[in-house]
Amino acid sequence: MTPRKLHLLVLLALAMISAGPGRVGATVMSPWYQDEARAVEHEESGSLEAGQVSSEPGQEAGEHAPVEKLDPVHHGIDSNYLDFEPFGKLQLPRIFFVRRADGSMGLDMYRSTLIAMEDGYTPDMEEGAHGAYLDAEMVPPLNREVIIDFSITKHLVFAWISMLIMLLVFIGLANRYKRGIGRETEPKGILQNMMESLILFVRDEIARPNLGAKTDKYLPYLLTAFFFILTCNLLGLFPYSATATSNIMITGVLASFTFVLTQSGGTKEYWKHIFWPPGVPVMVKPILIPVEILGLFTRPFALAIRLFANMTAGHLVILSLIGLIFTFGDLFGSIGGYGVAPISVAFSLFIYLLELLVALIQAYVFTMLSALFIGMAVKEHQHEQVDPVSNH
């Protein structure tokens, strides 16, 4: 497939995503109408009136749209829409794997949450919904039971965008290398030089020292993980975007890949180290064995938590700093709000730049630790070199 065709395909895919809910099909309904009303109200109110809404979410829901409060945590979590406030919200397809009343399994697919609601799904406004049906849990009609919610979410969309960016960039680069640019000649252009230095960094600084002779086997995974995390992290810094890596499910899946690769490639010696640790008295072994087994799971768990927490924290801090403006506005009137604004903006800019750094660092740390864990399991250890006593 030529690069141009690939580009067209990607554009088409992007267009399909952006076309989103309500565009196609018989019941053409604007998913925006309610949100726009709310956006206007939000604009008029100026500052956040969090207390009002959260204290009585149930009453407000349904009749007239409540004012959205600025909730950093809420902003960071996954959702079933892309948030383009003040322009509105783009609802994403809802897909439910359900068990029907007659006992058969099936998929309920809707282009948007709104259309799902038309089909009988009702939002559960009681629980953490912020009074908005989009954030509410969906309760299926009485004759159905949702087994798994396969709905497309905001983070999934941005993970897909990252995937598309990576496919475009790296398959494009691969074609350049196939044409001989970078193979026989020097790499040309900023993109190729930049990506090549990153690829070489992953190979020479991360993979080689940890994996040794098995570098080639695990390098594709390490490269994919590194660039996927990096792309997701950086993508999250754009306005109106979301950070896929600030989702514990996504980081968990990435860590699971590392876990599976670690355990599937484990050498006999690696397992022996876990189930019969050498070099310790027999009495200690019963204590050590559970610790080792626990260690198998804590390492990838830490990987997942670290990435998730780092990527969430940055956004939380930025939003909290911005939130200070409104808090001060509430406490001391508009003077307070305007007064604290420059400080808030300056600090959030600083955190934003820090996040740029963290995006790189966390991609590096995840890849580095993955390589380390895999390396510990798959590398052929030379005990003669480790233990100098046996040489004599």
Place this chain on the structure above:
Amino acid sequence: MTMVIAAGLLEPNVGLIVWISITFLALLLLLRRFAWGPITSALSAREAGIKESLEQAERALSEAKEIQVENTRARREAGASAQRVLREARDGAERLRSVEIDKTKDKILHMQEMARQEIEREKDSALDSLRMEVADLAITAAEKILKESLDKGRQQKIVADFLGDLSKN
């Protein structure tokens, strides 16, 4: 049992786990097949090429150095041999000249000798002829003086004896 998404950072979402697993696996397989393979092999090939070139350059450099050393030695040798040839030529010329001079000297000596001998011979013959002439003159004179008193044989003998006494003195 409902697994529908709700607020909360740690809310589990099985659907998302499935989606993202498929996504990441697809990404991994696609990139491994279409991107990392070609890229890493190209990079390895280029590195091998660069290594090769460097080694070649290294070899060429050491060869060049060797050649240079060789050249320097050859030049020095050539210089030395040129000096030697020059010296030899000068010596030869010197020798040749001295030989030539000796030869010339000998020749001159020889010629001088020849000339002296010639002169000697000429002188002798001149003396002889002078002697003859003198004898003849004496004879003629004596003849004239002693025309009648002595016969020619006797006169001649007396003159010859006399001349013999002269040459002895």
